[in-house]
Amino acid sequence: MFKFTGFLLLALLSGAALADTYQLTWGWTDPTTYLPSDAPTYEARYRVSAGAIVPLPATATPAGTASVTAAPGAPIEVSVRNVNGALASAWSGWVTATAPYPATQPGEPTGLTITVTRSGL
């Protein structure tokens, strides 16, 4: 218990002291069929660890990138919407940004052997 509490305290202290910069990349599909006279734009916003919402500049395509500062391991979430002039879709739900490629999954151990040692009479 004490060990766990100590670890938790250390983790909290470390989190407060460290911050990394991340390249945040997002994209989505706009299923809307627009009229020729429409001029759709696309908006995104992000938040770190469910904190303050940070709006991002509108883009001409449903995609974008941003530089985000966050503590290692802190979830970075993105929410987006489609905009056409004064008309806008509802904001999407929050989507957590993931690593661009998965962590390497270790293979199964090989050469497993079992040794039985007599410990009693």
Place this chain on the structure above:
Amino acid sequence: MVRRAALVALLALATAAGASRLTTFEWGAAPGWPAGTTVELCGNDVCETGITTTQHTLDVPVEPGGVIQGRARAHSGEQSSSWVELAQTWPASPIGIRATQERIAMAISASALTTGGSGTNGTGFTTASVSPGSNRLLLLGVGFSGVGAYASGSFPSCTISGNGLTWELVASQVSWAEGANWYNITRVYRAMGASPSSGAITITFGATADSAGWTLLELDGVNTGGTNGSAAVVQSASAEATSGSNVTATATLGAFASAANATVGIVSSANGGGTAVSHTPGTGFTELSDGGAEFTYMSGQWRSDNDTTVNNTSTGQFIAVIGIEVADAGGGPAGASLVTPANRFAHMLVR
């Protein structure tokens, strides 16, 4: 007569989802409209008449992704303007949202926190107070000028304390060795901590120094792994030289582990007469520090990229150069999670 041009309809607003069909239209009223002019407004064939303001909200039947067709005309007595129309699509909700995050490799930066020296004989020396940053690589170059010990091959010890950090030796280089006479020994120490304290660094030698010098470099954007900066220091090499004047020494490092790694040089030099000297870093290096006292003048130099040739020229007569490869913080993913299938060895992975 109500002029057609007087009525300009603009679709202005659709409210939030849930009441999403509530749509506000607004338009301009021409100055020439007779008193009592009203507007008839329709949105997707839901119409209202007798509107006297220049904006109005209708409950328009439309779904996300659909088109809002608006039209309006003005009435005054028996006369009406032509319809003014507009059409605008209400965007559907986004689908297929994807987002990735990738830690950006920070470029290494370097600065000197303090440089100094003392010509007063002693075993203990203290730097000015410094405030190292969190998780920065600290490289402390320490020069010791003494007499006699070189002949025995036994050099006085040196311990470093300060800033709540553990200082570990990276490399050392003896220079100006004249048998049983004078010699200098240059050492480089490393340290790193998440929360270093502010304060002076104390340098304690195991024998009396005739003079001592020091220079403290701080590097950011480095690999913070290991302990006390061990992952940030990839390799080191050293060299020394003696000459009548303007002496140059070159430390040659091995091949660098990464193109993003930086090169640091710690230099110590002096004149046999104890007069002041200055340093000129090798091509491509930036001098971060230059100072000291009597027989121990120190300099720090660096470049943000690779250079296996770490060289420096002193106006003095003997010099020691210690070159160091510093590892950058590295890029790649962060926060990636291991997706493990249910497998019978799971317990082995988590222990």
